[in-house]
Amino acid sequence: MSVSFPKEFVWGTATASYQIEGAVHEDGRSESIWDRFSRTPGKVANGDTGDVACDHYHRYPQDIALMKELGIPAYRLSIAWPRVVPDGKKQVNELGLAFYDRLIDDLLAANITPYVTLYHWDLPQVLEDQGGWLNRDTADHFVTYTDVISRALGDRVKNWMTFNEPLCTAYLGYGIGVHAPGIVDMTFAKAVTASHVVNLAHGKAVRVLRENVPDAQVGIVLNMSPAYPYTDSEADRQAARMNDAANNRWFADPVLKGEYPPEVLEFMGANAPKIEAGDMDIIHVPLDFLGINYYFRTVVAASSDPNNHVGDVVQLPNVERTAMDWEIYPDGLRVLLERVHRDYDVKAIYITENGCAMPDVVDAQGEVHDPRRIQYLHDHFAAVKKAIDAGVPVKGYFAWSLMDNFEWSYGYDRRFGIIHVDYATQKRIPKDSFAWFKSVIQQNGF
Ligand code: IFM
Numbered sequence: 001m002s003v004s005f006p007k008e009f010v011w012g013t014a015t016a017s018y019q020i021e022g023a024v025h026e027d028g029r030s031e032s033i034w035d036r037f038s039r040t041p042g043k044v045a046n047g048d049t050g051d052v053a054c055d056h057y058h059r060y061p062q063d064i065a066l067m068k069e070l071g072i073p074a075y076r077l078s079i080a081w082p083r084v085v086p087d088g089k090k091q092v093n094e095l096g097l098a099f100y101d102r103l104i105d106d107l108l109a110a111n112i113t114p115y116v117t118l119y120h121w122d123l124p125q126v127l128e129d130q131g132g133w134l135n136r137d138t139a140d141h142f143v144t145y146t147d148v149i150s151r152a153l154g155d156r157v158k159n160w161m162t163f164n165e166p167l168c169t170a171y172l173g174y175g176i177g178v179h180a181p182g183i184v185d186m187t188f189a190k191a192v193t194a195s196h197v198v199n200l201a202h203g204k205a206v207r208v209l210r211e212n213v214p215d216a217q218v219g220i221v222l223n224m225s226p227a228y229p230y231t232d233s234e235a236d237r238q239a240a241r242m243n244d245a246a247n248n249r250w251f252a253d254p255v256l257k258g259e260y261p262p263e264v265l266e267f268m269g270a271n272a273p274k275i276e277a278g279d280m281d282i283i284h285v286p287l288d289f290l291g292i293n294y295y296f297r298t299v300v301a302a303s304s305d306p307n308n309h310v311g312d313v314v315q316l317p318n319v320e321r322t323a324m325d326w327e328i329y330p331d332g333l334r335v336l337l338e339r340v341h342r343d344y345d346v347k348a349i350y351i352t353e354n355g356c357a358m359p360d361v362v363d364a365q366g367e368v369h370d371p372r373r374i375q376y377l378h379d380h381f382a383a384v385k386k387a388i389d390a391g392v393p394v395k396g397y398f399a400w401s402l403m404d405n406f407e408w409s410y411g412y413d414r415r416f417g418i419i420h421v422d423y424a425t426q427k428r429i430p431k432d433s434f435a436w437f438k439s440v441i442q443q444n445g446f
Contacts, residue, residue, distance in 0.1 A: 239311025
């Protein structure tokens, strides 16, 4: 079977600043919450930090050369707020800006269109010290940072995303505490407050982007996982609906519909965020696209605990899993895309991340054979094509990730790249999936 994509379909790869840049003490960059968190004993596997990461800060010309060889027309990257506005508020760091200036110029010179995410989790620590995403002032500081970076790059960068995966910032950072800043509050009162402040920052920043870059395409990136009931019982189906409301709709509904799911507000009760008059109008602002990061589906069973409103996640036996222990379930992407198209009025959707960690090894010939990743990509591309054929306006796909990198609390143990990175030497080795992806891009299909 041959599969081909629409003519204008955008192929790309994605990365994020803290995961690849390194150079954390250079050129005036201040400490981020991930610097602090990764240095806290026990928080990150092997005590790994992003201090050096892929050393992309110094090696970006080589990385752009690899992107050129791959033939991607687009590259999704994120900006490190602590490099650009080190005090988080108003101190503009010209050296930090100069790095992104060079990066963008070199990408454009290589005919690669940059897609820029403003926030992929590296909040300046100095702002966390004042409450971070629990403090509504942080939304205004984000606006200043957005203003600075969009003035500097907006003549060349036309595709902007405000936030990457607010769910992770909120639930993992201020709920279960496995991401920076590591706050544990199992009532999730802080988590949902953080998500509300992030939403305010998003809405305000979109307006600034529109002003500074009138021809910008602006969106937000949500990680979404379709919830499947474990059995057909009404109890499991209800648990799946609630799980979907808490994990998908809690993030999509405010930005795309201007409301939080009422059933989640209800069970959060006094722990729900304080929504001030006018907040929802700030948050609900027209977007040009939605970015979706898809990795796995969620299978949900009803819980016997009456205080558990979102059910229990079931780890199905005998299914194929990635090195993250995530089920490989490509059809979930099709289902998710069709649902988002049906339920939300979005003009365009990009798959802003999708990919898999696999136990890759460099063989005696110095090569990395990753047939399972090729199969994974193949099956997810096919799922995207099915959604396009069903009428979903999917405009592009960005593979996570261009290269192996710092996988947050897993450190360097999990390899998502289509390029292998030897962290001791910083040698890059394109994996077999790189060559396969290159052929897909050349043929615009497979
Ligand atoms: O590495 C992360 C990325 O930073 C955000 N989305 C999921 C990826 C894989 O876990």
